[in-house]
Amino acid sequence: MITLKNIHRNFQVGDQLVHALDDVNLTISAGEYLSIMGPSGSGKSTLLNLLGLLDRPSAGSYHLNGRDVTSLSDIEQAQVRNQEIGFVFQMFHLVPRLTAAENVELPLILAGIEPAQRHAQVEAVMQELHISDRSHHKPDQLSGGQRQRVAIARATINQPKILLADEPTGNLDRKSGQDVIHLLEDLNRRGITLIMVTHDAEIGQRAQRQLHMMDGAITHEQSA
């Protein structure tokens, strides 16, 4: 499903060239549960952004479902992000002036779906994540765990094949964090490919495949 070959990502910081990713090779099959661990600056977030088509590699190739996606135009990449990839962030990134339901609706609005169909989809996914009673609340009226649930609902509204989670529990207390992890794992069991970046070893170890990164390279891989 995902094939990365000789991926490099360099940043120019001042007069220094930083190798955020240094010759990364990785293959991920559909339905896998993968965690990426490593200290900060090891390149794990860069790798995740690259997988999510938010960033382009400096060199190397990225095939998604057999298609080379590195050479896609902005419009095509946006389409792939909208339809095939879901993002969950540490900071939730909910739009503060929109209600929970409207936040979940955003990807559908961007895709130009009719309102009637949108509302049915939003209602269904919020029911599934047990937040339908919160649908008219603004983000600041929700607890951290609820916010992350809304964010997950938003990430999965288009039924993407891949869910990318960047420290999804980083801003949550232990209890809500566990809830969120269980929720994500539940989605994985139902077929979604889950790729999670974390520096929390306890959470990372739950994944079937665990990648460890250091200085922009995958140092070793473990399987549970």
Place this chain on the structure above:
Amino acid sequence: MRIQDLLNLTSRSLIAHRLRSLLTSLGIAIGVAAMVLLTSIGEGVHQFMLAEFTQFGTTLVGINPGKATTAGTSMGAFGTSRPLTIADAEALKRLPYARAVVPLVQGNAEVEAGNRRRRTTIYGVGHQMPKAFNMAVKSGRFLPDDDPTAPRAFAVLGSKMRHELFAKENPLGQRITIGGSRYRVIGVMASKGSILGFDLDDTVYIPAARALSLFNNESLVEIDIMYAEGTPVDKVVKGIEDILKARHGRDDVTITTQAQMLEVLGSILNVLTFAVAAIGGISLLVGAIGIITIMTISINERTNEIGLLRALGAKQSQVLTLFLGEAVVLAAVGGLAGLLLGVGIAQLLHIVLPELPIHISMFYIIFAEMVAVVIGILAGVFPARRAAKMDPVEALRAE
């Protein structure tokens, strides 16, 4: 993205910052109001001036002695132009489309009636003057169609002159003395007001031939011809030239058509209105800078949101549209408020100062609103492009 969703999203973010949006729109509103108001006054003055000039009718041609051109060599003795005479005026009556021909002499003389005296402007004219100049006789009658070279000594008073000389008495049939000659008053004109400083009410009209001898003049000051409506003005001018050339032996008169005058006047007044609109435009410019400022601030504050939208699958063009939409809505709403404000103030001015000529032009109203929208686009495009071009990773990471 559907257009309703675009409008909904943009208005939601504007409403989230009510005060800020209101103040930014106010900048545009003031600009548009100023533009509406200034152009309304400009248009009012425009129409007022045109009305002043066309109150004598638009199918008028004036003929003055002498050629208003500069020749290379002195014409010497032949250079002096021949006078315009009453016989010339009579000859011009032969023009088939001439509805009225009015010889005109003008001068100052003392008018006496009983023991009252008044020094004023005397007009020597032909009997067709009321017809040519759209003027009405209030009582009595105008000068009769006498033999133009030896007319009877009749006089017609302007309305102000009538009051100055006769107060409450009936002037008709009374004798007055003008420059030592005696005249009989046979009519009083309706009030015409003053035109560009000439008071047409404070005057006496007498036959042109008598005025020539009164002022010891050889030449008429002017001959005015009213031609039939619909006649091409070129044909009229050509006809006049032919007749006078035959009589004078050469082309030695200046012909001014009302159409020419109106054209020149119209273009001057258009420049005036445009200049006034440009002054209003400056305040719109200030409003536009307000939009740029607020959009730049807004985009800095919402960097995260831009990153998020990109992650959710927004194209660069969609991010651009969203922010451009906000700028356009700010400008359009401000523009509408400005229109209402401007029209309101214009109406108020009209009530408070009825003499001030104000004309609210639909053209400028639509123009002002379109300018507001265009300003919204121009002011919004720079910040919106910056938002669209942001690196999504950087944007998501921003504090």
